[in-house]
Amino acid sequence: MEGLLQGVQGYMYPNEVELQWSVLIVLYPYITGLVAGAFILASLVRVFRVEAVAPTYRLALLTALAFLLVAPLPLQLHLGHPERSLEMYLTPHTASAMAMFGFVYLWYLMAVLLLEIWLEYRPEIVAGAQSATGPLRLLYRVLTLGSYDVSPEALRIDDRTSFVVTLVGIPSAFLLHGYVGFIFGSVKANPWWSTPLMPIVFLFSAIVSGIAAVMLLYMAMTRLRGLEIDMPCVDTIAPYLFYAFVIDFSLETLDLIHRIYEADESFHTLDFMVRTRLYLPHIIVQIVLGTLLPIGLLALTQVVKLSEPARRGLYATTGVLTMIGIFAMRWNVVIGGQLFSKSFLGYTTYKMEFASQEGFLMAAALLILPFLILWALVRLLPPWGGGHAAPQVRPVA
């Protein structure tokens, strides 16, 4: 603890020396962003009828679910009294932006994602309940929720319902992540956070990261299954990623230009922070490697006629850079917002712990966990071929 004071430059209010929100709070917007983004990609198939990306439809839904299940964990682990977290549901303070988290989360989980996945997978679930053996059969039987009717009429109703659910799901996904942005953007005490652009910047960066994540997962999983990557599919995803990225970057640039031009009382402090302590994560990792480079690579694939392997390579590289860039963006918002004093007179340092409750190992575990959940989900509800993932073989009549 005493070492903390050595990381202070200039003057911090004494209570500010220790950072309040650790790497776990960096994970929270990162993970919810992936959820929202993955869902938006799925909605391309379902609502906007972009048939070319259909192979990723189910995978996108399962990815969203896997990450959504993990989303509350970093928050829970970060609380001083996790055992009291239920109070947020029971006695929410309605003026608090944070109090709404539980409700937004539950709405999204129960009314949107689980419902849509259930409707999408009902034929497979029913088939599993009838043909699987052992405990798996029991599990499928539970998942049917007692509904075994897979007649064409029933499936038609499912289809219509799930269309409506996706329709409701799009604003819900916007709400889920725009809301996370609002949690930061509404803190007037913190000029690094306090901007009405924050929810919309969070939203577009979420869409970017979600699309990149599903694209990468689709490519990796197809390869692991020893199959050919559906090039029309990834060739269609890439421009969507590109456009979302351009909007995201424009919004962030607008924020930056606005700050530089206005140069309010906090400007010199934030400017100095970005040039020194945040230089590597903000300028190098987030802007150069994580934004400009992937946008440039994506633009290349749109402008120059490249061979399939070259495009695949570029998409994979872009995807990885994007994931790193968006993580850096979350890091710079959450950690960067705590490195300077609200007196605008000094800076402190964040030293990530290694094996503690809020340390590196825990953060790594929380980032790996969604992939384990996704692995289990994929085994239980295979995303390949059926339902809207392959419209051409959709069960008819």
Add this chain to the structure above:
Amino acid sequence: MSDDQTGRREFLARSGTFLLLTGAAGIAWDAVASGEPEKAPNYRSTDHWWAMAIDVEKCIGCGNCVRACKEENDVPREPFYFRTWVERYHVPEGDIERPEVDSPNGGYDGFPEKYRAGDGAKSFFVPKMCNHCAHSPCVQVCPVGATFESPDGVVLVDKTYCLGCRYCVQACPYGCRFIDPRTKTVDKCSLCYHRISKGLTTACCETCPTGARMLGDLKDLKDPIHDFLRTHKVQVLKPQMATGSKTYYNGLDGSVR
């Protein structure tokens, strides 16, 4: 009327007041002892509206207030946890945007001499504490309402309810909150609520040797704080934050933030 008579009358009045107050304290004692002084029958929270007046001109940076506060309220002694602290400002002439500020251990040990008189700059001390805002951003953001504004205008924390999410720490523009490492809940100045609701003043006011801090009840028209606010040009910290701060500073330099 002779001096003798006046003396006797004053004595009777004072003893009467003393007996009355002792009686009142006796009635309140059950509530006070059970940790809920606001329920004391003779302390009606709606009858008060607490504020603090701080006279920067009078502060000598002795750190009495910081020590008294930590002692009275069992604040962790490490240099990262303060309900109140004192800052030393050193402002080169005219350069109010770049003051040099320090607060070694929050001023707990006083301030070692650092500046020479006549170095072309002004130096002064600024005691800091929770501003007990009437529109507290910290209260607004608490997801469960564990921190709240009492009817008598004090921002308090229910430690049995606080989740330890730290959103309020982020929301306070003045850096007045911290997480108590022992309870893992938020902590802050309570305006010595356990004392003021018994008719006492706060520990910091009690121990300030120069009277730089003055607790005041804005609902009590006889309270000297009214005179202070009328006769001094007062300012609150970061007025642009519009938090409805009730900690009023006299002699606050423009460099203070």
